[in-house]
Amino acid sequence: MVDVSCRNKHAMNQKITSQQARLAALYEVSSQLGASLDLSEVLNQVMDAIIKLTGAERGFLMLFDDVNGRLRIMAARNVDQKTIDETSMQISRTVVERTTTMGESILTNNAQEDERFAEQQSVIGYQLRSIMCAPLRARGRIIGAAYVDNRLFTGVFQQEDLDLLSAFANQAAIAIENARLFTQTDQALDRRVQELSLFQRIDQQLNKSLDLNRVLSLALDWSLTHTGAQGGSIGLIERSEETGAPTLKLLIHKGSHELTADTLVPATHPTLSQVLQTKKSIFSANVKAEQAIDGFRAAEQLAVPILREGQIIGLITLESEHRGAIDAEDVAFVERLADRTAVALENSRLYEQIKAANKAKSEFISLVTHELRLPMTTIKGYTDLMLSGMGGELNDQQKQFLEVIRRNLERMSRLIGDLADINRIEAGKMKFENKAFFIQDVVADVVEGMQKAIASRQQNLTVNVPDSLPAVYADPARINQVISNLLSNAHKYTSEHGSIRVSAELNGSCVRIAVTDNGLGISAEDQKRLFTQFFRADTREVRAQQGWGLGLSIVKKIVEAQGGEITFTSELGKGSQFAFTLPLAKA
Ligand code: ADP
Numbered sequence: 001m002v003d004v005s006c007r008n009k010h011a012m013n014q015k016i017t018s019q020q021a022r023l024a025a026l027y028e029v030s031s032q033l034g035a036s037l038d039l040s041e042v043l044n045q046v047m048d049a050i051i052k053l054t055g056a057e058r059g060f061l062m063l064f065d066d067v068n069g070r071l072r073i074m075a076a077r078n079v080d081q082k083t084i085d086e087t088s089m090q091i092s093r094t095v096v097e098r099t100t101t102m103g104e105s106i107l108t109n110n111a112q113e114d115e116r117f118a119e120q121q122s123v124i125g126y127q128l129r130s131i132m133c134a135p136l137r138a139r140g141r142i143i144g145a146a147y148v149d150n151r152l153f154t155g156v157f158q159q160e161d162l163d164l165l166s167a168f169a170n171q172a173a174i175a176i177e178n179a180r181l182f183t184q185t186d187q188a189l190d191r192r193v194q195e196l197s198l199f200q201r202i203d204q205q206l207n208k209s210l211d212l213n214r215v216l217s218l219a220l221d222w223s224l225t226h227t228g229a230q231g232g233s234i235g236l237i238e239r240s241e242e243t244g245a246p247t248l249k250l251l252i253h254k255g256s257h258e259l260t261a262d263t264l265v266p267a268t269h270p271t272l273s274q275v276l277q278t279k280k281s282i283f284s285a286n287v288k289a290e291q292a293i294d295g296f297r298a299a300e301q302l303a304v305p306i307l308r309e310g311q312i313i314g315l316i317t318l319e320s321e322h323r324g325a326i327d328a329e330d331v332a333f334v335e336r337l338a339d340r341t342a343v344a345l346e347n348s349r350l351y352e353q354i355k356a357a358n359k360a361k362s363e364f365i366s367l368v369t370h371e372l373r374l375p376m377t378t379i380k381g382y383t384d385l386m387l388s389g390m391g392g393e394l395n396d397q398q399k400q401f402l403e404v405i406r407r408n409l410e411r412m413s414r415l416i417g418d419l420a421d422i423n424r425i426e427a428g429k430m431k432f433e434n435k436a437f438f439i440q441d442v443v444a445d446v447v448e449g450m451q452k453a454i455a456s457r458q459q460n461l462t463v464n465v466p467d468s469l470p471a472v473y474a475d476p477a478r479i480n481q482v483i484s485n486l487l488s489n490a491h492k493y494t495s496e497h498g499s500i501r502v503s504a505e506l507n508g509s510c511v512r513i514a515v516t517d518n519g520l521g522i523s524a525e526d527q528k529r530l531f532t533q534f535f536r537a538d539t540r541e542v543r544a545q546q547g548w549g550l551g552l553s554i555v556k557k558i559v560e561a562q563g564g565e566i567t568f569t570s571e572l573g574k575g576s577q578f579a580f581t582l583p584l585a586k587a
Contacts, residue, residue, distance in 0.1 A: 022164050025053055029168065033175040042179040046146075046172040047075040053168055054132065054161055056148030058084060060091055063136070063144035063176070064100075071100065071144065091147055094120040095133045099145045105134040105169075107162040110154040130156040134169040138177035146172065198226070199336065206344035210351040216252045219316065219341040223334050224254060228325030229302065229318035231255020233294050235265065236314045236345075248272055248315055250294065255319065257296050265293055271303045272315065279305055279312060281331055285323065293317045300326050304334045306342045313342065362423050369420045372412070380409050411546060418550040422533065425557045432475040432562060436585035439472050439479070439504055439511055440465050446483045447502065450491060457496045464503040465513075471585040472511050474562040479582065482558055485551040486515040486578045492545040494519025494575070510564070510581040518575035527570060531556045555580075 029049035036042055043061055051059045061075040076084040094117050095106050108114040111128045130150040135142045146169045150156040202222055209215050216234045224232060235250040248265040265272055271291050274282055281304040289297050298319035306314035316338055320326055385391055387402050394402070424430040443465050454461050472479075483502070490500045494517040504513045520541055522530065529535045536542055536549040559566045559580045570576035 022053075022160060026164055026168055029053060030171050033171055034178070037179050037182040039176070039179040039183040042175050043075045046176065047077050049168065049172070050146055050148060050165065051077050051079060053164055054148050054157065055079070056132070056156075057150040057152075058148065060084075060147040061136075061144065062096065062100075062147065063180075064142075071096065074144075090128075091149065092117060092120065092123050092128050092131055094123070095131050096145050096147055099133040099135050099147075100142050103135050103137070103142055105132070105162055105166040107132050107157055107159065109157060127151055129154045132157050132162050132165050134162070134166040136169055136173035136176065138173040143173055143177055143180075195333070195336075199340070202337065203340060206340055207347065209344070210348045212345070212348045212352070213251065215341065215344045215348055216314075219337060219344075220252050220254055222337055223316055223318055226333055227302075227318060227330035228322075228327070229300075229320045229330070230325075231257075231296075231298070231320075232316065232318040234314060234316050234341075237312055246276060246312075248293075253294060255294070255296070256321075257294075263294065269293065271301065271317070275303050275305050275315060276312060279307065279310070281305065281335055283326065283331060287319075292319075294319075299323050302326050302331060302334065304331070304338045306338045306345065308342045308346060313345065316341070358426070362427055365419050365423045369416045369423075372416055376409060376413060376416075380406070380413075383409065415548055415550075418548060418554060421554050422550060425554065425561075430558075430561065432478060434473055434475050434562065436471040436473050437476045439469060439513060439582065440467060442476055442480050443483060443502055443504065443513070446480055446487055449484070450487050453488075454491055454500065457491070457494075457498075459491060459494060459497065460499045462499070462501045464501060466504070469504060469506060469511055472582040473585040474564070474582050478558050478562070482555045482580065483513065483515070485555050489551065489578070490515050490517035490519065490576075492547065493517070493542060495541075507581060509584055511584065512579055512581050514577055514579035516575065516577040521572040521574050521576055522570040523572045527568075530568070531566075 029052060032045060032049070033042070036045070047059055047061050050056070050061070057079050059077045060073055062071045063074050064070070065072050078084055092111060095108070095111075098104070098116075099106055108117060108131050109129070111117050111123045111131050117123045117131075128149055128151055130153060131147070132149070133145055133147045136144040136146060146165060148157075148165065202218075205218055206215055209218065216236075220232055220234045223229070231254055233250045233253040233255075235248040237246050238249050239246050246267050248267075248269075250263040250265060253263075267273055267276060269290075270288075271282060271284070271293060281302065283303075284291060284301045285299075287298055287301045291301060292298065293301070293303070293315075294317070296319075298321050300320040300323060302318045304316045304318075305312045306316065316334055318326065318330075318334065382391075383402050383406050386394065387399065387406070421430065443463060447461070447463055451461075487500070487502065494500060499518050501516045502514070503516070504511055506512075520537075520539070522537060526535075526537045531552050533553045534549040535552075536547060556566050559582075563583045564581045566578065566580040568576060568578045
């Protein structure tokens with residue numbers, strides 16, 4: 001009796017010790033879990049821990065693939081902790097299947113004779129004997145399985161080993177799932193960042209171009225580079241003027257075959273009609289002959305509408321000759337690209353409209369100025385003739401009337417001249433006859449012409465232009481126009497007895513010419529709008545002077561067209577200075 005109880009006690013002690021050892025091992029491997037969020041690192045940790053805990057000959061970790069739902073072996077080890085290569089991954093599919101579908105842990109100590117598996121091909125073929133398999137369960141679902149086996153020996157694993165594997169598998173599954181979620185989020189974020197920086201480049205290119213064909217060509221290029229498609233086309237929807245019926249006009253085409261320009265696709269075309277109806281992208285994995293947009297059949301086709309304010313304005317069609325080339329990410333990419341293309345197309349359409357309106361305006365101005373010049377020359381001729389007395393003796397009042405006519409004619413002629421200049425500048429047709437000349441001469445000419453007007457308001461004009469200044473390179477007639485304008489403004493917007501100064505100095509490789517006055521000055525608010533066409537300060541003093549608000553905008557364009565720069569400083573009530581530079585002739 002004593003003997004037996006002693007033996008029992010000894011066996012019990014042994015059992016307790018080995019259980020303690022197992023728990024200690026479980027504690028050790030579990031405490032290492034969760035330290036990393038890198039999926040492959042976690043999988044390797046788990047795999048090593050399983051081999052260590054069970055002492056199995058081989059171990060496998062399997063996870064369900066998110067995309068196709070199939071089990072994939074993610075890590076595999078031999079007892080010596082070496083990774084097993086593909087060819088020796090012979091495992092019992094039946095055991096794994098049972099574990100993952102029923103969610104039960106399985107232990108078999110002689111698979112060859114276990115009636116549950118004995119007849120299975122894999123068990124016989126791979127000569128599997130001792131097997132343990134536990135499900136990996138996380139967030140209430142089975143995400144995979146942990147599988148260990150020993151091929152040659154029977155009876156290697158005990159129920160305690162299976163308990164240990166199951167306990168560990170539960171913790172390991174959570175660590176794996178966390179790492180997987182983290183990696184997925186991390187990858188998704190990475191993809192998003194990459195896509196955003198790509199779209200930034202695309203936006204820059206698209207927005208830079210206002211040319212319709214270039215926008216379409218860029219959009220198609222980007223679509224092809226970033227998807228698995230080999231060819232495609234972009235077209236715009238045109239509507240019949242009578243019926244309003246839509247047709248797709250293919251404008252850009254890229255691919256292995258040539259396409260005649262401006263191919264028309266009728267609304268009855270199966271892909272087009274579906275897109276027109278649903279206003280959604282259509283992906284066909286099995287393209288039928290009649291679905292080919294450009295007449296050439298491909299294996300896959302993606303058609304993405306370009307929408308503006310909910311209306312389809314165009315269609316991007318991509319085609320691939322192989323199956324599986326275009327995926328869900330490609331669709332999302334092209335849809336985002338289509339949104340951007342719509343904006344760029346709208347910009348280019350508005351630009352075209354503005355260009356057309358501008359052209360119409362220019363044509364109108366050029367017609368009007370031409371038509372007005374002719375009768376004005378005649379009126380001026382006869383006025384001068386009558387004033388000269390050739391038409392007979394005039395009394396003082398008649399002379400006075402004719403002077404009024406002549407002054408107003410000059411005013412009209414200035415306006416017509418300014419309008420014609422603006423027209424020429426805008427059309428890029430202003431001609432400059434550049435040559436080397438001395439600015440001193442031009443200043444002297446202008447001052448001479450203005451002297452009478454300045455004297456009439458008893459303004460004090462000083463000219464400070466050194467004779468030693470080197471020659472500049474520009475069109476002297478145009479520079480005369482610039483200085484006349486600035487001096488005329490200084491004269492108009494400075495009260496009687498005010499002071500005006502014209503000065504010039506050498507400034508690096510330029511000559512800087514300045515016209516300074518102590519007149520009305522310009523408010524900070526008005527300064528923002530200076531140089532814009534038709535701007536005039538809204539004050540009584542300014543409006544009392546003749547003007548159209550065109551002079552400064554012309555001056556700025558003339559100066560800049562000749563490589564110079566115009567600047568100003570002004571203070572309301574104190575005065576203004578307008579200055580511009582001209583390049584030196586020898587520079
Ligand atoms: P205009 O003299 O025919 O009105 P400009 O384009 O030459 O046209 O000038 C635009 C406006 O700028 C003027 O109406 C005036 O309000 C302001 N301005 C220009 N030069 C001066 C100046 N020297 N002093 C004060 N205001 C000025």
